Amino acid sequence: MAAYVALIGQAYVGVMYDIAIDHAGAISAALITLVFGFAFVRGLRFLAARRVAWAVRVRQAYDAAPSITKLAAALMLLSGGLHLALVPGHEGITGVLFVIDGLGFIALAIAAFVTTWWRRPAVLWLVATILAYIVWVVAGWETPDQIGIACKLIELVALGLLMRLANPTRRSWLRRVWRASAFPLMACVTTLGIWVGGLAHPDALHAHAGALLQPVAAVATPGQQVAAAQLLADTRASIARYQDPAVAIAAGFKPGPVSSAEPLRHFENAANANAVLDPNRPQALVYAQTTHGLQLIGAMYQMTRAGQWGPDPGGPLTQWHQHEGICFSPFGFEFSFETPFWTCPVGSTSITTPPMLHVWIIDNGKEGPFAADLDKTVQRELTGRS
Amino acid sequence: MNHTPSTNRNAAEIASVLVVVQASFSLVAGLSAIPFAIVEPGFRVLGVVTILMAAAMFWLARNLRRGRRWAWRWLVTMEVVSLAMTALLSLLPIGTIRGPVPLLVNLVIPVSVLVVLAAARSDARGAA
Numbered sequence: 001m002a003a004y005v006a007l008i009g010q011a012y013v014g015v016m017y018d019i020a021i022d023h024a025g026a027i028s029a030a031l032i033t034l035v036f037g038f039a040f041v042r043g044l045r046f047l048a049a050r051r052v053a054w055a056v057r058v059r060q061a062y063d064a065a066p067s068i069t070k071l072a073a074a075l076m077l078l079s080g081g082l083h084l085a086l087v088p089g090h091e092g093i094t095g096v097l098f099v100i101d102g103l104g105f106i107a108l109a110i111a112a113f114v115t116t117w118w119r120r121p122a123v124l125w126l127v128a129t130i131l132a133y134i135v136w137v138v139a140g141w142e143t144p145d146q147i148g149i150a151c152k153l154i155e156l157v158a159l160g161l162l163m164r165l166a167n168p169t170r171r172s173w174l175r176r177v178w179r180a181s182a183f184p185l186m187a188c189v190t191t192l193g194i195w196v197g198g199l200a201h202p203d204a205l206h207a208h209a210g211a212l213l214q215p216v217a218a219v220a221t222p223g224q225q226v227a228a229a230q231l232l233a234d235t236r237a238s239i240a241r242y243q244d245p246a247v248a249i250a251a252g253f254k255p256g257p258v259s260s261a262e263p264l265r266h267f268e269n270a271a272n273a274n275a276v277l278d279p280n281r282p283q284a285l286v287y288a289q290t291t292h293g294l295q296l297i298g299a300m301y302q303m304t305r306a307g308q309w310g311p312d313p314g315g316p317l318t319q320w321h322q323h324e325g326i327c328f329s330p331f332g333f334e335f336s337f338e339t340p341f342w343t344c345p346v347g348s349t350s351i352t353t354p355p356m357l358h359v360w361i362i363d364n365g366k367e368g369p370f371a372a373d374l375d376k377t378v379q380r381e382l383t384g385r386s
Numbered sequence: 387m388n389h390t391p392s393t394n395r396n397a398a399e400i401a402s403v404l405v406v407v408q409a410s411f412s413l414v415a416g417l418s419a420i421p422f423a424i425v426e427p428g429f430r431v432l433g434v435v436t437i438l439m440a441a442a443m444f445w446l447a448r449n450l451r452r453g454r455r456w457a458w459r460w461l462v463t464m465e466v467v468s469l470a471m472t473a474l475l476s477l478l479p480i481g482t483i484r485g486p487v488p489l490l491v492n493l494v495i496p497v498s499v500l501v502v503l504a505a506a507r508s509d510a511r512g513a514a
Binding site for chain 1: 396397399400402403404406407409410411412413414415416417418419421422426428429431432433435436439444475479480481482484485486487488490491492
């Protein structure tokens, strides 16, 4: 693990759940909404101090409201501002719904101080908004990104606050169980929905869960095809001397931890960390755990920092990838996927690796010699596991 | 059992809601480890520990609302440890904090819980 971390660079550029370009303006909108809300309250106090009748009434209602109501209203106002800011990037029915949703949230935030009936409609509005987002994401009509997920987080917190404002007088056994489990259930459903949507509808640069691909051209030129073949030949010739793992270890390659889930083992050489796509100094060797022992099947080149794509002489044939959104445990090469709300199981942490390029020196089936992963059929034949 | 009957109800309610949000996310993280635990024995332990921790947070949130001083102390300790871990991990070049969502979940919510817990505490002292 220490060697693994040692190979990871200083900065980070890309993310699994990125910020969609047409959503970036929402960050400014969120800040403006907060400043506007603060200025509105200060202006209200100013006018009330000068005995403007409506301002006095609203201020009295505002001051009388509990903090939990004020916070819920502020979060709904924030969500409303975010939805309105996202309208220009959404066409058709989605854009119309964003307008309705944004205005609805702003109206409910105001209603919290001037009506007595606002809580139930606000709960329904929040639940409907969260569920609609899940439907849109699962259907593939919206790509889950950090702005959308942050918006759901704000709405979940507002929903939790509103649920605490519920009338506690009717306390049947069923109602108490529902009250205790409704919010965690909603959080689970939201997470699952975003997850399913992200995994079911990956974009062109997300090869498989947890890997982001280098942007490349669609078709390789004849020159790139020659360069890719040369890289494969050079790598094969260079690492042939490490067929015996003991030779690799003697040369400074450190075996990665044995994992029951991962039949491939990476032997990393920290001394090669700064080499860039040098067939004589690959960052790691890849061995397959076969029934006859370890078999050398390829090399792995790796850059020094995340987001720093390496040179791709073969164009789309030599496409780099980086792993992210994965929870690693320091107790070994054990991992699970990070949740869309950036949480990992206790004892593990999210890690983003610098970009890497695998060169498979064995026949890698239909995936080819530079694929991010070993072909499943090839892996099964080699290791007996997929 | 210690009680803080004069603790600001609102501050305690807000803090408990935020802790329930954190606990729900922990619960999801623990549950999400289960499919991986089938092939990764280590994650069986981590998944179970995470789910138990989420359950403990739900319980602490409940007792905070009931004005238990020990729940307040445990939650302050947990949030401080959580923030310290976040600070430590963000110093490592492993891309822990990147974007608004991890910032909100790992930094803003724990800091908010601490601020609200401090308000609840100071109100309790003021009323004592």
